[in-house]
Amino acid sequence: xxxxxxxxxxxxxxxxxxxxxxxxxxxxxxxxxxxxxxxxxxxxxxxxxxxxxxxxxxxxxxxxxxxxxxxxxxxxxxxxxxxxxxxxxxxxxxxxxxxxxxxxxxxxxxxxxxxxxxxxxxxxxxxxxxxxxxxxxxxxxxxxxxxxx
Numbered sequence: 001x002x003x004x005x006x007x008x009x010x011x012x013x014x015x016x017x018x019x020x021x022x023x024x025x026x027x028x029x030x031x032x033x034x035x036x037x038x039x040x041x042x043x044x045x046x047x048x049x050x051x052x053x054x055x056x057x058x059x060x061x062x063x064x065x066x067x068x069x070x071x072x073x074x075x076x077x078x079x080x081x082x083x084x085x086x087x088x089x090x091x092x093x094x095x096x097x098x099x100x101x102x103x104x105x106x107x108x109x110x111x112x113x114x115x116x117x118x119x120x121x122x123x124x125x126x127x128x129x130x131x132x133x134x135x136x137x138x139x140x141x142x143x144x145x146x147x148x149x
């Protein structure tokens with residue numbers, strides 16, 4: 001289980017827009033670990049947190065909302081792979097799966113638009129140790145160890 005705390009527009013926690021777009025951590029509730037994501041209203045940060053990062057004009061994605069899905073997906077993935085920060089999956093320098101692939105604008109692992117259930121969403125890639133014959137890299141899809149993009 002994890003909790004995502006979404007803040008309304010206009011709420012500006014210390015460091016938002018200048019040091020981070022969102023972040024995740026964990027706490028303890030009734031003796032059980034509870035991972036959570038603090039998700040300010042990312043659209044308030046504009047291009048500093050991903051607005052218009054991948055829009056192609058015909059993608060059907062509102063450029064201002066791109067940061068919401070990019071940053072939200074980034075934090076969600078990291079909460080799954082590193083639920084108590086720095087105790088789960090991190091590389092040798094302490095970067096999590098989303099950090100290693102954040103803000104890739106072109107080439108392999110670039111952020112892109114994906115379609116789900118008839119709607120389009122901007123997403124960033126995530127690190128996969130299995131990509132490129134186990135050399136690792138950023139991918140936006142993962143079907144199996146042999147089928148990654």
